[in-house]
Amino acid sequence: MVSFSNRAIHLLAFLTLLPSLTLSATSSPLLALAPTLDCLKGVPHRGTPQGKNVTIAGVNTYVAEPPKGHDEGPKKVIFFFSDVFSAVWINNMLIQDYFATQGYHVLGLDYFFGDPIQNHTDFDLVPFDPDFDFDEWIAKSRQQAAAALPSWIDAVRRRYGQNARYHTAGYCFGAKYVMEISTTDQVVAGSFSHPFELTEDHFNQIKKPLLMNCAERDASFPAPNLYRAVDILTSRNASYHTQIYSGTQHGFATRANLSDENAAWAAADAAKSIIRWFDRFQPLIHPIRSTHTCHPLDPRTFPFLGPRASGAWPIVLDHLWLSSKYTTKIGTKVVYLGRNLSAFKQRCPTLLTAQKIVVTRDSLGPRVYRGHPLGTSGKASSGAS
Ligand SMILES: *[C@@H]1O[C@H](CO)[C@@H](O)[C@H](O)[C@H]1NC(C)=O
Ligand SMILES: *[C@@H]1O[C@H](CO)[C@@H](O)[C@H](O)[C@H]1NC(C)=O
Ligand SMILES: *[C@@H]1O[C@H](CO)[C@@H](O)[C@H](O)[C@H]1NC(C)=O
Ligand SMILES: *[C@@H]1O[C@H](CO)[C@@H](O)[C@H](O)[C@H]1NC(C)=O
Ligand SMILES: *[C@@H]1O[C@H](CO)[C@@H](O)[C@H](O)[C@H]1NC(C)=O
Numbered sequence: 001m002v003s004f005s006n007r008a009i010h011l012l013a014f015l016t017l018l019p020s021l022t023l024s025a026t027s028s029p030l031l032a033l034a035p036t037l038d039c040l041k042g043v044p045h046r047g048t049p050q051g052k053n054v055t056i057a058g059v060n061t062y063v064a065e066p067p068k069g070h071d072e073g074p075k076k077v078i079f080f081f082s083d084v085f086s087a088v089w090i091n092n093m094l095i096q097d098y099f100a101t102q103g104y105h106v107l108g109l110d111y112f113f114g115d116p117i118q119n120h121t122d123f124d125l126v127p128f129d130p131d132f133d134f135d136e137w138i139a140k141s142r143q144q145a146a147a148a149l150p151s152w153i154d155a156v157r158r159r160y161g162q163n164a165r166y167h168t169a170g171y172c173f174g175a176k177y178v179m180e181i182s183t184t185d186q187v188v189a190g191s192f193s194h195p196f197e198l199t200e201d202h203f204n205q206i207k208k209p210l211l212m213n214c215a216e217r218d219a220s221f222p223a224p225n226l227y228r229a230v231d232i233l234t235s236r237n238a239s240y241h242t243q244i245y246s247g248t249q250h251g252f253a254t255r256a257n258l259s260d261e262n263a264a265w266a267a268a269d270a271a272k273s274i275i276r277w278f279d280r281f282q283p284l285i286h287p288i289r290s291t292h293t294c295h296p297l298d299p300r301t302f303p304f305l306g307p308r309a310s311g312a313w314p315i316v317l318d319h320l321w322l323s324s325k326y327t328t329k330i331g332t333k334v335v336y337l338g339r340n341l342s343a344f345k346q347r348c349p350t351l352l353t354a355q356k357i358v359v360t361r362d363s364l365g366p367r368v369y370r371g372h373p374l375g376t377s378g379k380a381s382s383g384a385s
């Protein structure tokens with residue numbers, strides 16, 4: 001009988017060989033390196049998934065849909081590329097559910113086809129199967145994922161249509177697919193968290209805005225490599241944002257110990273920041289509604305905007321986000337003009353300094369996604385006098 005500790009050692013010994021084993025021939029150096037044991041560590045979360053398993057292009061897919069009233073206008077879709085625990089693992093289903101509550105249709109394919117890492121190891125890094133070969137499992141999973149993805153993405157795009165707006169969020173194993181799809185016009189924006197196996201070319205070729213959520217300690221994406229990635233993006237004038245969460249390690253965005261304040265905060269903030277990032281790239285598309293009048297913002301209604309809000313600029317609410325309940329709550333105290341800024345300027349010439357501010361609700365109350373807390377450029381913002 002093989003003892004558990006021997007099995008753990010077997011896996012450890014095996015993993016130390018990985019950097020030399022997993023590199024397939026490539027002309028471009030790796031920036032995010034091979035997976036390590038940290039890819040297998042973490043804490044499972046508790047909760048009741050709200051989504052459904054649906055077969056799309058022959059692949060089991062977790063589908064989380066937004067609540068009614070949050071999906072008007074062009075549909076917003078997220079391709080969710082999971083870590084090695086799969087999109088149908090509890091932690092990942094709960095993250096997808098959260099994205100759905102923010103107005104997105106979220107689809108996570110099970111590119112492990114029912115054979116995720118937890119079929120072979122436990123969080124204490126003990127492989128159940130003494131012959132488990134992590135490298136082989138990664139290679140097999142990469143092959144399956146690469147084979148399944150093109151038709152799966154096509155099928156999702158057919159399901160939501162040409163007018164939907166597509167985004168992608170990936171973690172660990174899934175980061176590579178974020179980078180690959182972000183070289184195409186199939187998505188509006190992307191985000192990865194604690195990646196492995198990304199090359200310089202991934203950063204050289206990316207065409208879409210990229211949010212990078214990074215751990216402070218990450219053997220798969222050490223700080224010098226992240227800085228190199230940022231250098232490449234900067235030299236290309238790419239649109240990106242990167243953040244490093246102190247006190248975190250690889251896996252923090254999906255497998256945080258929620259009893260640990262720092263870990264819990266980082267994981268929650270990483271998820272929220274992905275939504276803020278995607279929200280930022282929604283277009284101005286809806287014509288003005290005729291029945292609204294222009295008047296300055298009442299700071300009592302929006303105390304969270306701070307003192308600068310007081311008459312300094314008008315607030316333009318994205319009416320797509322407003323359920324009738326919410327509209328009632330804010331009453332008529334705000335300028336509510338839809339998304340067409342040029343029509344707005346014609347209608348409200350005194351409010352020429354208007355900037356787009358999108359307000360939405362969540363369980364903590366309204367939240368500002370895009371505003372100008374430092375005022376406007378050019379003349380002092382006194383337009384709303
Ligand atoms: C989806 O399928 C996975 C794997 O079979 C299962 O673990 C999960 O609970 C299912 N989720 C739902 C919402 O049915
Ligand atoms: C993985 O584990 C699940 C749950 O024990 C099981 O239903 C499934 O058949 C396993 N998959 C493989 C490929 O062994
Ligand atoms: C990036 O922007 C700078 C300043 O606008 C410009 O000089 C440079 O050519 C741009 N580089 C690329 C690769 O587009
Ligand atoms: C999670 O964090 C709490 C508080 O720091 C700690 O007591 C607990 O042992 C941690 N759990 C795991 C599985 O690391
Ligand atoms: C925005 O408003 C302007 C001025 O009223 C109008 O010419 C334009 O067609 C509108 N754009 C959209 C996308 O509705």
